[in-house]
Amino acid sequence: MMDRRRFLYSLVAACGGCATSGSSSGAGGWSSAELRRADAIAKGNGAKGWAAWHGHRELVSWQTHERGPSLSLTKVLGALAATKAAGEGWLSDSERVSATIPEWRGDARKSRITVLMLLQQTAGLEAGVASLYRNPADKGRNALLLSVVDEPGSLFRYGPACWEVLGELLQRKLSSRGETLEKFLHRAVMRPVGLSSPNWRSDKKGRFFLSTGAEMSVEELGRLGRTLGKLLSGESTDGFDPEIFARMTRTSAANPIFGGGIWRNANARKAGAYPVEIEDVLDPPRGGGFWAGACMSLRQPASMVALVGSSGKRVFIWPGENRVVARLGRSSAWKDGPFLGTLS
Numbered sequence: 001m002m003d004r005r006r007f008l009y010s011l012v013a014a015c016g017g018c019a020t021s022g023s024s025s026g027a028g029g030w031s032s033a034e035l036r037r038a039d040a041i042a043k044g045n046g047a048k049g050w051a052a053w054h055g056h057r058e059l060v061s062w063q064t065h066e067r068g069p070s071l072s073l074t075k076v077l078g079a080l081a082a083t084k085a086a087g088e089g090w091l092s093d094s095e096r097v098s099a100t101i102p103e104w105r106g107d108a109r110k111s112r113i114t115v116l117m118l119l120q121q122t123a124g125l126e127a128g129v130a131s132l133y134r135n136p137a138d139k140g141r142n143a144l145l146l147s148v149v150d151e152p153g154s155l156f157r158y159g160p161a162c163w164e165v166l167g168e169l170l171q172r173k174l175s176s177r178g179e180t181l182e183k184f185l186h187r188a189v190m191r192p193v194g195l196s197s198p199n200w201r202s203d204k205k206g207r208f209f210l211s212t213g214a215e216m217s218v219e220e221l222g223r224l225g226r227t228l229g230k231l232l233s234g235e236s237t238d239g240f241d242p243e244i245f246a247r248m249t250r251t252s253a254a255n256p257i258f259g260g261g262i263w264r265n266a267n268a269r270k271a272g273a274y275p276v277e278i279e280d281v282l283d284p285p286r287g288g289g290f291w292a293g294a295c296m297s298l299r300q301p302a303s304m305v306a307l308v309g310s311s312g313k314r315v316f317i318w319p320g321e322n323r324v325v326a327r328l329g330r331s332s333a334w335k336d337g338p339f340l341g342t343l344s
Contacts, residue, residue, distance in 0.1 A: 029321060030343055035060045037342040038325075045312055046331030049218040053226070053324045067217040068328050069201070071309035075261030076228065077189055078163055078210035079119055081170060081181075082260075083245045084188040090173055091115065093247045097165065100172050101144060109148040115169070117152055118162040119260045120252040124150040127159025132211070139203040140168030156255035156291065158282040163211035171207065182208050192238040194223045218326050225307075225315045225324035228262070232305065232319040255291040265304040267295040277335055278308045297340040306336075316340070 030038075035052065039060050042050040049063030058064075085091035093116040097104060104110040109124060117123040126149045131142045143164035150157060171181040179187075182200075185208060190196065201213025208214075216224070230237040231245045249260030257264045267273045276294045296306060300318075307315040312334025316325040 029054070029323065030059065034343050038339060041339045041342060042327055045334040046329045047312070048328040048330065050325070050327035051218055051222055053222050055322050056226070061218075064218040064222070066328055067215060067220075068330075069212070070214050070216050070221070070328075071212045071311070071313055072261070073216070073221065073224075073307045073309040073313055073315060074210065074212050074214040075163055076224070076307055077185065077214055077261075078166055079245070079248050079260030079262070080189045080193075080240065081185055081210075082115065082119065082166070082248045083240050085170065085173070085184075086244045086248065087239075087241045088188075090177065091170075093119070097169055100169050101165075103144055107148070109152055112152045113165075114152075115166070116248070116250075117252075118166045118169075119248055120250075120255070121156055121158060121162045121258065122153050122252050122254045123162050123165070124148045124152040124154065125157070125161040125165070127157060128161035128164070129159055132160045132164050132209075135204070137204045139164050139207060139209065140171060143168055153252070154254060155285055155287065156252065156258065157285045160209070160211035164209065167207065167210040182206070188239070192240075193227045195220045218328055221315050221326035221328070222324055225317045225326055226322075228305075228307075228315075229317045229319040229322060229324060232317070254288045256288075257291055257294060261307060263296065263306045263308050264302075265296045265300055265306075266302050267293060268298055268300060268302045268304075270295075273298065275337060277337065278306075279310060279332075279334075296336055300340050300343070 038052065039062065043062060048068055049066035051061040051064045052059045082091060086093065095115055096111065097113050097115065098111040113123045125146045128143060128146045131146065132139050136142050143161060146161050167181060174181055174184050195216060197214045197216060199215045200208045202208050227238050231240055231242045234242045236242055249262050251257060251259040251264065257266055263278055270293065273293055273295050275296060275298055278296065303318065303320055305317050312327065312329030312331055314327045
């Protein structure tokens with residue numbers, strides 16, 4: 001049976017051409033030598049483009065115009081949508097999904113699932129890769145029919161299920177307000193941040209996926225990283241409330257390094273912490289004991305966070321230092337460890 005990672009990689013296996021390099025100069029706390037080493041690694045393993053910024057200043061760039069499916073980097077757009085919805089007063093992180101989804105009210109476990117559990121991927125739902133990614137007529141309906149296989153809140157299980165339930169929840173709430181999820185995403189998230197996605201993966205009803213599917217350029221991923229960095233630093237930006245964002249992206253006991261599509265290096269300074277390659281440890285699900293000691297890099301500060309998409313799509317963010325790295329790629333051979341090891 002094809003797992004989530006192989007299925008997603010098969011969607012983007014067709015590769016395009018390579019291109020020319022940009023310039024590199026030390027700044028923003030990274031030396032020229034560090035940036036040269038990072039550049040050499042970032043261009044390997046099926047790279048399409050990458051860049052590093054200090055604030056709005058490009059420190060090194062290569063193919064920043066390149067655009068492609070961002071896969072799971074899309075998930076944080078769902079968290080930003082939830083943040084904006086809460087700011088507008090029609091969504092809460094603590095509300096039960098069944099308050100809006102009557103189909104779940106008769107199920108003892110589904111009726112306990114909250115919005116925050118969806119954003120933490122601890123709702124207990126099966127991953128749902130096949131039923132949600134194989135060209136569904138109605139992904140929202142398919143998501144609501146998925147089985148609960150863990151007690152809600154007890155286990156981190158990666159996959160599209162939680163995000164597509166969130167999408168259906170938002171769509172129903174928005175419909176009662178005379179708006180669609182697609183229009184809301186562009187109005188409340190994409191335009192304020194300065195993003196565009198001419199091709200966003202959708203089901204046959206035209207509903208955007210929240211677990212995957214937004215298409216962005218390297219430059220746009222940099223903009224997204226800067227917005228997230230400000231929010232993570234407690235700064236209001238692009239119409240988003242940082243306190244609400246913090247609630248929507250907080251981690252869980254089941255996985256204290258993930259919340260709202262954001263992976264945190266928070267364990268890096270703990271005794272006994274060990275670095276992992278996030279893409280390599282998502283399937284099968286692992287218990288809270290594993291995640292309690294895991295980090296992305298012992299070399300990087302505990303404040304560093306990342307967006308992780310299959311095939312080497314990444315946004316790394318150093319919030320307090322105003323630094324961002326974005327990369328688009330298309331190879332399952334990409335590893336974060338060697339790249340992060342080049343940067344101090």
